[in-house]
Amino acid sequence: MRIELEKATELIREHDNILILTHRNPDGDALGSGYALCRALQSVGKNVVFRYFEKIPKVFIQLEDCCSHAEFEPSFVIAVDCADSKILGDSPEMSYKEKVDLCIDHHPSNTLYAKYTCLDENAAATTEIILMIARELGAEVDSLTATAVYIGLSTDTGCFRYSNTTARTLRMAADMVDAGINAGRLNRILFETKSKSYAALEAMALSTMKKYFAEKCAIMYITLDMYEISGTDETEVHALSALPRQIEGVLVGATIKESEPGRYKVSIRTNPPVNASEICQIFGGGGHKRAAGCEIHGTLEEVTEQLLKAIEPFVKDVEAE
């Protein structure tokens, strides 16, 4: 059931021993949302723990120490930034997929798997919604919580460049600066620094880029071999997905990433008027208008071919807006 922010706040206020989860392969917004909510709730005296079950990108490790870990049997489960229970980062001992009480999210493709869903498609990042809830609760937003909020806001908007950035996003970012974050330092770490291994991987990925459909579609791929040769792991590749779309005239940029032999994760980034989420939904995935993802099985050639077939109608006879 979809609920308003006030109702979500009320539910949180009524409960204690709260477990926060997010999606698998958590990105900046997923981790920022989890940590910001965890700290906000701790500041109003709740027993709360944020857990994820996978490796996280190195740049976010500084967030890891910002919540103390309580031990309890959760009586209320919140999922943040997670559009589908299929991609919920779940405990290996105990699945929460069917047991999410409240989902706080901004993905239009949310499947409403939770008992209650507080969904704001106009939020550029889930941390926008988390900040509003924290304010409603009268929670403290100290510089660490503000850092977590800012990491969500900035990473989901490509450092406030993408069209999902609103006046509210920018105002909230300004408020986080007032709360004591070091925005210059965070931006440098998040957007202006590449590990050596990442830079090597980027060069290899770019060398695979091909264009299709009157150069309105650009596709590049990353294989398991490339991870090994460059010394990167999957957690570092998120930013690469932005590259194909940066080429002038490209409406659909796709990055095909081998996750295990025969399985590929595909990230789609689009320019208006093409809806990335609609393309990914063809393969059972989803996401946002300009950024979405899905998984396709087969050989690299088969995956590319299926993808091209799906993309063609989205770019054929379509002009950039």
Ligand SMILES: [Mn+2]
């Ligand atoms: Mn997000």
